[in-house]
Amino acid sequence: MKKVFVALSGGVDSAVSAHILKKDGWDVTGVFIRVWQPDFLPCSQDEEERAAMRVAAHLGIPFKTLDLSKEYKEEVVDVMISEYKKGRTPNPDVLCNESIKFGGFLDYALNEGAEKIATGHHAQVIEKKLVRGADASKDQAYFLWKLTEKELSHTLMPIGHMSKDEVRKYAEENNLPSAYKPDSQGLCFIGHVDMKTFLLNFIETSNGDVLNESGEVVGTHDGSELVTLGQRGGFTITKKEEMGNVHYVVGKDISKNTITVSENFNNEENLTSSLTLTDSNIENGKYVCEIRYHGEKIECEVQDDVVTLSKPVLMAPGQSLVAYERDVCVGGGIVT
Structure with a gap:
């Protein structure tokens, strides 16, 4: 039986993912990932871990806890703070996916003998390519642009073909403990927090x-x-x-x-149609680009890390530009 480790957060998306995989014949292990938490915010990790344990018990699957506190603090939080200090606007979810879920967690799972990891992302992996989730309002491919074929070949995203309503209905029909649990929002793993308040504790x-x-x-x-x-x-x-x-x-x-x-957001003097990227993994070519999560889809051409957009935009340095061919995410880069 093929072994898969599921990132089990206690939420409905990961719970449904684990249930689907078990039903499909996988040997499923639920893994709760613990991360660094700031001491000036209420800590909900213990409660979330208990919720994840209840899901695992309901499904009758093994449950493990993986502590990636050090990696999260150094590779997500510290990098984010450093970028803000420089006047840039990083995307912590991009950092988190790269370093934690598809970095530390993936490495741990493979070392423990798993063939795959699975997450509750609203995105799809089809023939080792990253594809938008079926629910356009929940699609998370934008945050996953750093994933390469290496990570995608070991990744399952079981709910990517479902709408959020379908996920909820599935959870209700199968009496999953998290069926009515509210969606998590905000900073990756930490949850809802005012970014200004957060940064003032470090800058x-x-x-x-x-x-x-x-x-x-x-x-x-x-x-x-x-x-x-x-x-x-x-x-x-x-x-x-x-x-x-x-x-x-x-x-x-x-x-x-x-x-x-x-007062004029679209004043041409403030806009640009040419952007230079760092940390880019986009091959030269013509694509449709998004310059922010669920942002406008803009035709673009990439040539040696320089992106020419079909219309001028106001873009903050540090943000992610992500390129697509139809629904396939072909990569992204950080705007300089």
Whole structure:
């Protein structure tokens, strides 16, 4: 019997994944992954682990706990904080998938004799290629762009062909303990947390000026590291003539601790149709690109890590650009 280790979080997606695999004849082991938790936030890991144990007991499968606290702190949290300090906007879910679920967890599973790992991602692995999930509103392929054939060849995503409603219905019909458990949202593994609040525990910031596009001071902010390009609000407008209007961040200067805002998000002077990538795994060619999770699909051409978009965009350095051929994710890169 083929052995698979399922990343069991206690949520409905991973529970249904484990149930499907057991029904299909796999030798299933549930694994709860423990990660570093900040001491200034309520810790829900013990509760989540108990929920995962209840799922494993219900399914009659072995249950293990894998502690990746050190790897999570060093390879996800510390990297994320370092990027924000530089004025960039990283995607922690991309880091988490690469280092934890398809890094430490995959290595552990293979060393323990498993042929595959499985996760509850809303995405699909078809012929060792990463494909969008069937439920467009829940599709998570964007966060998985760093996966290569090496990882995908050892990965199953059993619910990728299902809608979220179908997952819930399946869990209810099979009386899974997590059938009615709310979806988890927020920072990978940690859950819902205000990013500004989180970062203020690690980054020493100071108040600075908010400028309009003419360079005139129109307000104040709590720290340029805490805002990202395209962000609406998150600063204080003090100039009377500008108060009450909606402003967007269109520029920032970490060295001067200033941010620039505009009422016109789509001002061509703030946009670009050419982006340079680092850490890219996209081959040269023409694709459809997304510059943020569930963002607009934009035609693009990639040539030696330079991406030319069919329309100009406002893109924050550090964010992920992900390329697709139809529904197949062909890779991505980090915007410089």
